[in-house]
Amino acid sequence: MNPQDVAEAVEEMGALLRLDGADLRLVDADPKTDRIEIALELEGVDCEECVMPPALLEQMISDAVSRCVRGEFELVLRDPRVP
Amino acid sequence: MSAVLTSERAEVSTDAEALYELSLEGGWGDGAPILAATDERVLSLLAATPSAPDYVIGALPPQYGVATVELVAVNAAMAGCVPEAFPLVLAALEAILVPEFNAFGLTTTTSSVFPMLIVNGPSRAELGIDYRAGCMGGAAGRGSMTIGRSVSLCLRNIGGQRAGETSRTVFGQPARFGLCFGEWEERSPWPSLAQRRGFTADDDVVTVHGGKGTFPLADINNDDPRDLLLLIAKSVAFPLSNMYLGGSGENGEVVIAVNPIWADRFATAFPEIEAMQEFLWQHAWQPIELWPELNREILRSKDRVDGAGRVSLARRPDQFVPIVCGGLGSLHAIALPSFGESQMQSAAAIRP
Numbered sequence: 001m002n003p004q005d006v007a008e009a010v011e012e013m014g015a016l017l018r019l020d021g022a023d024l025r026l027v028d029a030d031p032k033t034d035r036i037e038i039a040l041e042l043e044g045v046d047c048e049e050c051v052m053p054p055a056l057l058e059q060m061i062s063d064a065v066s067r068c069v070r071g072e073f074e075l076v077l078r079d080p081r082v083p
Numbered sequence: 084m085s086a087v088l089t090s091e092r093a094e095v096s097t098d099a100e101a102l103y104e105l106s107l108e109g110g111w112g113d114g115a116p117i118l119a120a121t122d123e124r125v126l127s128l129l130a131a132t133p134s135a136p137d138y139v140i141g142a143l144p145p146q147y148g149v150a151t152v153e154l155v156a157v158n159a160a161m162a163g164c165v166p167e168a169f170p171l172v173l174a175a176l177e178a179i180l181v182p183e184f185n186a187f188g189l190t191t192t193t194s195s196v197f198p199m200l201i202v203n204g205p206s207r208a209e210l211g212i213d214y215r216a217g218c219m220g221g222a223a224g225r226g227s228m229t230i231g232r233s234v235s236l237c238l239r240n241i242g243g244q245r246a247g248e249t250s251r252t253v254f255g256q257p258a259r260f261g262l263c264f265g266e267w268e269e270r271s272p273w274p275s276l277a278q279r280r281g282f283t284a285d286d287d288v289v290t291v292h293g294g295k296g297t298f299p300l301a302d303i304n305n306d307d308p309r310d311l312l313l314l315i316a317k318s319v320a321f322p323l324s325n326m327y328l329g330g331s332g333e334n335g336e337v338v339i340a341v342n343p344i345w346a347d348r349f350a351t352a353f354p355e356i357e358a359m360q361e362f363l364w365q366h367a368w369q370p371i372e373l374w375p376e377l378n379r380e381i382l383r384s385k386d387r388v389d390g391a392g393r394v395s396l397a398r399r400p401d402q403f404v405p406i407v408c409g410g411l412g413s414l415h416a417i418a419l420p421s422f423g424e425s426q427m428q429s430a431a432a433i434r435p
Binding site: 030032033071072074 | 269270343410412
């Protein structure tokens with residue numbers, strides 16, 4: 001897993017979220033563990049419900065990363081809306 | 084100074100197919116194509132160890148052929164082993180030859196058991212030893228395939244182990260071609276297997292386990308770590324396990340390979356590996372009523388039944404050996420059941 005590839009996927013998805021005032025931040029992408037940690041940032045969002053629902057967002061991020069990364073990975077999405 | 088080779092020589096064709104046919108005719112192959120053990124290949128392997136070519140590692144059962152470093156290198160060359168991996172082959176054989184491993188029993192029994200190699204250490208990834216998805220078959224890492232195969236060829240060609248002849252194994256198992264995989268240490272919430280056995284994280288270590296096969300476990304219905312571990316304990320304590328067949332249950336280990344997702348889940352309930360082993364031990368039993376009367380009498384005569392009518396699989400928690408490896412698909416674990424009369428051994432690779 002190349003962290004740069006992951007960053008590109010996160011940027012691709014982040015660009016979509018920024019339209020609603022949200023953003024994504026790549027916290028960690030470790031080739032030794034194949035674990036990718038991404039945080040959803042909602043500071044600039046007026047309506048949290050207007051941002052993609054958590055499950056759908058996670059699936060879309062996973063799909064985006066899959067297009068850029070060869071092999072398996074574990075995606076951990078820190079979504080403040082999920083307790 | 085280059086080593087002087089003393090092994091018996093054979094003229095072989097440079098044609099790969101002819102070499103393959105010759106190995107089948109001569110009985111020194113394993114059924115798959117091999118590389119020619121040329122002087123160049125053997126010498127390059129010998130240069131990767133501080134041991135002299137004539138150094139005797141030991142006598143390999145079942146026919147107790149003397150395993151010199153040079154003979155091991157010849158077999159490793161045929162298996163396609165690279166020099167950097169050769170010290171791991173030697174370490175594996177050193178571990179196999181520890182008497183408590185009971186290599187003679189393993190190579191002669193009717194059981195399907197065979198040495199399975201588990202690798203820890205810094206060279207794991209660069210040698211191509213599989214530890215992620217498909218690590219127990221199919222990932223096709225060069226290290227996994229060639230180190231395991233080297234050891235198998237040594238047992239075959241030096242030790243004289245042959246199924247249906249010197250080995251009475253009824254079914255054999257795929258690991259007889261060579262099973263070698265690594266632990267995904269970076270994803271383990273616990274110290275690595277090698278560290279738990281007294282080595283450091285800087286050591287390249289091979290642990291040999293007399294495993295009867297790969298026994299798959301799966302669950303998609305329950306996320307609770309204790310519930311899941313309870314079911315694993317009950318699953319590995321199956322009534323026809325070798326650990327119920329033999330004597331006291333004091334020997335042998337059950338390796339329980341969990342994937343990183345399950346490992347994280349177990350670590351929430353069992354931050355210390357010893358607590359997890361204790362839990363497995365406490366629940367790996369079956370009620371004596373499970374067995375027919377004839378079997379009950381035998382188990383009772385061997386003092387295997389406690390006051391509550393439970394028949395424990397093992398005598399001690401340390402006979403359950405969790406390790407972390409495999410892909411990220413969750414849902415799955417694999418147990419490597421024990422032959423019973425064999426104790427796991429480890430040895431570190433020694434480099435020049």
